[in-house]
Amino acid sequence: MRENSAQDDRDAFEGGLGVAMKQAGEGFSVAGRPLVDGGVARGRRRAVLRRSAVVTGSVAALAVIGLGGSYVTGNIGASQDGGNGAAVGAQAKEKADRTEKPSGPSTGQQVIRTLEGLLPAGKVSDRTGRGTTGEGEQKDVHAPYASVVYDDGHGKAAVSVSLGRQHPDQKLPEGELSCPDKNLNAFESCSATTLEDGSRLVLFKGWEYPDRRVETKRWYADLLTPEGYRISVTEWNAAAEKDAPVSRPAPPLSSARLKALVRAEEWRPIIASLPDPEQPPLEQPAPQGQNGDVILGRLIKQLPDGLTVKASGGQETEYAYVVVDDGQGKSFVQINVQPDMSDVEGDLFGPDAKVLADGTKATTRQGPGEKGGDGVKMWTVDTIRPDGFRVVISAFNAANQNEAATREAPALTLAEMEKIATSKVWQS
Template sequence: MISTLEELLPEAKFSKQPSGGGTPAGVRKHSSQSSAAVVYDDGHGKAALSVSLGRQNPEEVAEGDLACPDKNFTPFETCSATTLTDGPRLVLFKGWEYPDRREETRWWYADLLTPEGYRISVHEWNAPAEKGAGVSRPAPPLSLDRMKGLAQAEEWRPLLASLPEPEASAPRPPAPEGLSGDTILSRLTELLPEGLTVKESGKQEAEYAYVVVDDGQGKSFVQINIQPGMSDVAATLFGSDAEVLDDGTKVVTHQGPGEKGGAGVKMREVDTIRPGGLRVVISAFNAANQNEAASREEPALPLDQLKKIATSEVRLG
């Protein structure tokens, strides 16, 4: 794999990655996957570069298998996800190794999945290692077009074919308990006060959803978790100072700096648990997401509005 990778790259000096780097040095194999990594030096600064090859059952390959990440959780410069004319699914991504940009390590990749179940992922950084090494050049060495060509290279085919056939799929796990993300997102949107415009939204399969709202003074990220069966944490999270409502719901509030992200981020949070163990937590930020600096003075929703949403009716059935 290393020799094939080096042959496909533009002429440069190659070396092993420094110890402590996040990307594996040399070649690693496990089950139906193999990976290789080198340090590439074209005279403009050393760069970590890696490729991984894998196989999966063709019947499991779906058009949506490869997609761009949610930008509110994984910020990026550019990302595209397309289905090529001959069937493969391709993602081209330009972003950062650290979502909060605490270091300017750039991470670019091309990820290709063919209808036969072959997957080729090529990654590059503007540092000698994925993590633990200082930035050595302004950007990774290869353009996304060059990365696309590298992922599509026919030279990988014999290596892919030599990988063990993937094992039979394990039974699909049961759906998570609790409300679906779609239901939570719909309910959250319904309960937002007038004067807010939803700019973006997203959700997980179950228990979580978010919206990015704007009241004309800047974007504000609002997220909600609805978790059943949480009675075992009630004593830990809801002490004697918790407010107890008439129906037995316990409520605590928090205000302070955001746990992640850029300068000046403030968070307001209302955490509730109902007598049956249903926990509803909602928080609002004065930023468009948790990885960026503040975009407004205060979160768009005050604590009393967050409390109203958190204690509203929840229909699990």
């Protein structure tokens, strides 16, 4: 494999800098964080940040920088069923109790070369990445990653790896390293298991866009070892994560290959060269906001008669949903319960908002669903009390926003939703 020029190194660094910052800021999460969904807005400190359901996020939004191409021969086996994945896992287990002795910080080119060396034989191009230390103003940013475009002869595919490290005693956020809720995020298959060495592994096959507005597939493996080493590999059936045409029916690496790749011991010295993570506090801070299970229970008790709950779920705090059916088809209903929202009241409630007898403001919205499901309608009632306590509820004429409508209108009327949102039970 040829060495890139100094200019190529600079190009790779500049192309990946924004991505590395994004990864560091997101705390290296695959399972994702609360994102835009269902028109539910959440505001803090003069900014309206829209949030509700947990959806699976991309491991790394990686830019594609043209750095030339070459052929590589990988060492994780040539068979499509994963080859020597068991051998790689055994090697990782043998090393589990050993502390690596890194020779020093790893460069972006080292991370790229490691990824290339672990891929099966094929052509590699469009390399970009960063090491365990930054450059210039970003010298304190530690978010190593690599991205390449890989072609095994059946079409180009973007492949990326992200590396991280956390303290072994650090508690994961709820939902981390688990499969997403299929009512919130459509996918082909997903497994979340604890391996024989104590590592947690998620293998996911889905799409870049849950509503499948394009047929770009996104498959990933995400591993957290007992030492706190985090390795995530993501692949697509296109030459880029977004805005690139589908170039092959599926990503090139099978689940077995992905598992072998994330368990490869070659990643360990790179991660070991990251700074030692801080010891987490003995007592983790309690989640802020009303408990999601409590919200779900209260929502179900207030549903109109004649509705059967077919599915339900939510988040640790502030959000819950149900899928109901009145005999005319399934309808997705979601709710956010948020205290201390006075700072965004002016952004969310205009002069035409209805003011109730107790001073609560209420506004309604009717429009298409936000995720592109064919014919999906979304009805929303948004309320805020004088003390800033906000309850917003939305209903859809579909079982979820990613699929086509299953009925003409949502199962709840706007009046029924307003009654739920303004109920005193939320502040009891």
